[in-house]
Amino acid sequence: xxxxxxxxxxxxxxxxxxxxxxxxxxxxxxxxxxxxxxxxxxxxxxxxxxxxxxxxxxxxxxxxxxxxxxxxxxxxxxxxxxxxxxxxxxxxxxxxxxxxxxxxxxxxxxxxxxxxxxxxxxxxxxxxxxxxxxxxxxxxxxxxxxxxxxxxxxxxxxxxxxxxxxxxxxxxxxxxxxxxxxxxxxxxxxxxxxxxxxxxxxxxxxxxxxxxxxxxxxxxxxxxxxxxxxxxxxxxxxxxxxxxxxxxxxxxxxxxxxxxxxxxxxxxxxxxxxxxxxxxxxxxxxxxxxxxxxxxxxxxxxxxxxxxxxxxxxxxxxxxxxxxxxxxxxxxxxxxxxxxxxxxxxxxxxxxxxxxxxxxxxxxxxxxx
Numbered sequence: 001x002x003x004x005x006x007x008x009x010x011x012x013x014x015x016x017x018x019x020x021x022x023x024x025x026x027x028x029x030x031x032x033x034x035x036x037x038x039x040x041x042x043x044x045x046x047x048x049x050x051x052x053x054x055x056x057x058x059x060x061x062x063x064x065x066x067x068x069x070x071x072x073x074x075x076x077x078x079x080x081x082x083x084x085x086x087x088x089x090x091x092x093x094x095x096x097x098x099x100x101x102x103x104x105x106x107x108x109x110x111x112x113x114x115x116x117x118x119x120x121x122x123x124x125x126x127x128x129x130x131x132x133x134x135x136x137x138x139x140x141x142x143x144x145x146x147x148x149x150x151x152x153x154x155x156x157x158x159x160x161x162x163x164x165x166x167x168x169x170x171x172x173x174x175x176x177x178x179x180x181x182x183x184x185x186x187x188x189x190x191x192x193x194x195x196x197x198x199x200x201x202x203x204x205x206x207x208x209x210x211x212x213x214x215x216x217x218x219x220x221x222x223x224x225x226x227x228x229x230x231x232x233x234x235x236x237x238x239x240x241x242x243x244x245x246x247x248x249x250x251x252x253x254x255x256x257x258x259x260x261x262x263x264x265x266x267x268x269x270x271x272x273x274x275x276x277x278x279x280x281x282x283x284x285x286x287x288x289x290x291x292x293x294x295x296x297x298x299x300x301x302x303x304x305x306x307x308x309x310x311x312x313x314x315x316x317x318x319x320x321x322x323x324x325x326x327x328x329x330x331x332x333x334x335x336x337x338x339x340x341x342x343x344x345x346x347x348x349x350x351x352x353x354x355x356x357x358x359x360x361x362x363x364x365x366x367x368x369x
Contacts, residue, residue, distance in 0.1 A: 017048070020048070022089050022092045023044055023082070023090045023092065025089065026087070040085075040086060043078055043081070043082050047075060050072075050074045050075040050078065054068045054071045054072055054075060054100040054103060055100070057104070072101070075096070075097055075100055076097055078093075079120075080094075080097075080120055083120065083121070083124045084124060088124060088125055088130050090124075091125055091137055092137055092140075094118065094120050094121035094138075095121075095140050097113070097117040098113070098118065098141040098145040099144045099148045101114050101117065102114060102144070102145040102147075102148035103152060110149055111145070113145075114141065114142060114144075114145030114146075115142070118138045118139075118141035118142050121137050121138045125137065125138070182333065182334075184231065185327065185330060186280055186283060186284065186327065186330055186331070188227060189284075190249070190253075191226065191227035192227070193290045193291060194223050194249070194252070194256070195224055195227070197253065197290060198217075198220045198256050201256055201257075202214075241276050241279035241280055241283065242276065243270065243275050243282065243302075244266075246280070246283050246286075247261075247263050247300065249283070249286070250286040250298075250300075251263070253290060254286065254289065254290070258296070259295055259297065259298055260297045261297075263300045264302045267302060270309060274359075277358060278356065278358070280331060281311055281313065281331060281335070281342075281356045282313060284328065284354070286313075287327065288327065288354075289315050289317065292317075292318070293315050293317025293352060294317045294318050295318075296316060296317075298313065298315045299312075299313070299314050300313050307359070308357055308361075309360060310355060310356070311355070311356050312353065312354070313353070313354045313355075314347045315347075315351045316350055316351040317350075317351050317352060318351075318352075328342075335356050338358050338359065339358075339359050340359065341356070341357050342355070342356050342357075343355045
């Protein structure tokens with residue numbers, strides 16, 4: 001066990017050592033044989049060590065690997081023996097027994113032990129006709145047990161709250177890491193696909209059409225700079241993707257690959273959260289078309305009704321694009337976070353279709369999740 005935890009637990013026991021003033025005073029002032037005093041003093045020292053050991057192993061914050069049964073049994077035997085042997089001055093040891101029981105025993109054994117300690121204290125006082133004078137000692141046994149039991153419960157609840165807070169913190173960190181990984185995948189997957197495509201095209205045009213090749217390489221440079229800026233924005237937490245921006249990027253990327261893009265005319269402005277997620281839908285669809293589809297034509301349609309907005313991206317390719325992968329999984333998370341629904345699958349007849357339906361009431365905060 002960590003020494004700091006042990007000493008913190010022992011600290012809970014130290015205030016109760018005040019009651020040892022009574023047996024110590026009795027040991028010093030009462031005329032007894034020297035051997036009795038030595039045995040009694042040694043017994044008191046062992047009793048105190050056992051008492052502190054019970055608290056050191058069982059009370060306070062931190063893990064408890066085993067109940068301190070051996071120490072508690074030693075504490076009980078010594079305490080009862082010294083009180084019965086040496087009289088009322090030692091009856092206060094039952095207060096220690098009560099507090100140790102409340103600190104270290106299982107819940108079902110606490111109150112039987114506390115009541116038993118109070119009973120022994122009462123019997124010792126009654127045997128010397130002092131119960132009426134110091135009746136407060138048995139009462140203190142009960143009150144001490146109650147106080148330590150209550151404190152033990154509060155410490156336990158506080159420990160659970162600390163663990164819950166730590167778990168929430170770990171979950172928040174894990175969720176943020178997943179969000180950041182998803183954003184980087186969506187950003188770089190599209191941009192790198194565009195860069196690879198235009199670089200390949202520039203290589204083919206280098207000899208027969210140098211002017212066009214230079215233009216394609218200029219587009220590669222612009223795409224790389226844009227990707228770098230977007231990554232920086234993502235790291236800073238301020239990255240936004242709009243539908244109009246995504247459509248413009250899609251037209252540039254698809255035209256470089258010889259693919260025709262058909263887009264709807266500009267419509268009414270959409271809520272920022274919805275507009276951003278629809279931009280991600282267009283980006284992911286464009287990336288999948290470039291990587292997998294073999295399409296010659298891509299059509300983007302946007303419609304609104306009472307239930308929200310629907311964006312559909314369809315192509316005339318092989319029909320297997322986007323059926324799996326981290327891109328669609330991340331896109332599904334984005335759409336679902338706004339209370340929307342994403343459909344992806346083969347289009348009617350030929351090609352692939354990606355459709356996202358989003359409510360117009362979605363908030364910006366949902367996009368950040």
